[in-house]
Each structure stands twice: as C-alpha cells, then as structure tokens.
Amino acid sequence: MKKTGGDVDEFIAAVTPAKRQRDAAAMVQLMRDVTGREPELWGTIIGFGSCHYRYPTGTEGDAPIAGFAPRRQATTVYLLRTDAHAERLAQLGPHDTGVGCLYIKDLEAVDTAVLRDIVAEDYRKVMEGDTGPATLTVTD
Template structure:
C-alpha cells in the first residue's frame, strides 16, 4: 500500500451518502486526536502515520499506523486484530467485525469513547511494537 498525493478534505467532501461523509469527518477528528498526526490518503483509505510491517513468512509492506475508509455500506476502521478488543467491542454499539476490520454503519449509534479506546490501544501497540508475530517499524 502506498500513500497518494490526494487531498483528504476533497476526498471526504466527495464521500456519499451524506451519513458516511458525516462519519468520515468525525473519524478524521477522532483519529487526529488519538494519534496527534495529520491524515494522509492511501488510495481510498485515510491513514495517520505510517509503518513498515514484516511477518515471519517474509510478507512485508507499508501501511498507516491508524486508518479508516468510508465505504458505501459502512465505515471501515482498520485494526491489528479485532479479537484483542472483545470486551470493548461488547460495549461499542452496533457493528460488525472481520479479523482486522471493524465495520460501523452509523457512528451516531456507537459509543465514541469506546471507539476512541479501541483505536488508541491499537495505535499504542504499533508504536510500542506489541503486535504479535509481525514486526512493525514506524516510518513517520
């Protein structure tokens, strides 16, 4: 995955439907607060900071430290492993999960403080290198 030169504000302004655009604006503010970093575009993903990862298998690449994407059906929040947040996810409100993705259809229906805790914990884990079998190295 690579950063692009696209403008985050323009990207968010073009998000539809309107509810997803509203949620994207909220997520930019929340991730900016949690990470202390400015957003950058990684294709259609809004990322904060960057890191290089390498798995024991040799698979490696570059990704944002914290990120989300306003998809048509739901806002996707990218995490290391949703299973690590089982207790908090039970308090979050309506959502679905994949292994490393949290899908939220409406941010107004979830507990923003719980979401902030989940994102902050994942961010901390990457910064501190507490990521399980993969090695993550912060690059900016």
C-alpha cells in the first residue's frame, strides 16, 4: 500500500452517505488526537503515520500506523487484531468485526471514549513494537 497524496478534506467532502461523511470527519479528529499525526490518504484509507511490516512468511509492505476507511456500508477502523480488544469491544456499542477490522455503521451510536481507548492501545503497541507475528518498523 502506498500514500496517494490526495487532499483528505476533499476526499471526505465526497464521501456518501452523509452519515459516513460526518463520521469520517469525527474519526479524523479522534485519530489526530490519539496519534498526534496528521491524516494522509492511502488510496481510500485515511492513515496516520506509516510503518513497514514483515511477516515470518516473508510478506511485507507499507501501511498506516493507524487508519480507517469511510466505506458506504460502514466506517472500517483498521486494528492489529480485534480479539485483543474483546473486553472493550463488549462496551463499545453496535459494531461488527473481522480479524483486524472494526466496522461501525454509526459513530454516534457507539461510545467514542471506548473507541478512543481501542485506537490508542493499538497505536501504543505499534510504537512499542508489540505487534505479534509481524515485525513493524515505524517509518514516519
């Protein structure tokens, strides 16, 4: 994955439906507060910071340290592993999960303090190198 260098504000202004656009603006502020970094576009993902990852299998690439994507069906928040947050996720409110994805259909329906804690914990783990089987090197 690579940074595409687009304008984040223009990207968010084009997001539909309106609820997803509202949620994207709120997520930018939440992630900016948690990471202390400015948002950058990685295609259709809004990322904060960047890192290089490498798995024991040899698979490697670049990715944001923290990020989300305002998809039509839900806002997708990218995490290291959702199962590491089981207790907090039980307190979050309505959501779905995948192995490393948290899907939120309406940010106003979830506890944003809990979401902030989840994002902050994942960010801290990356910054401290506690990333499980993958080796992550922060590149900016």
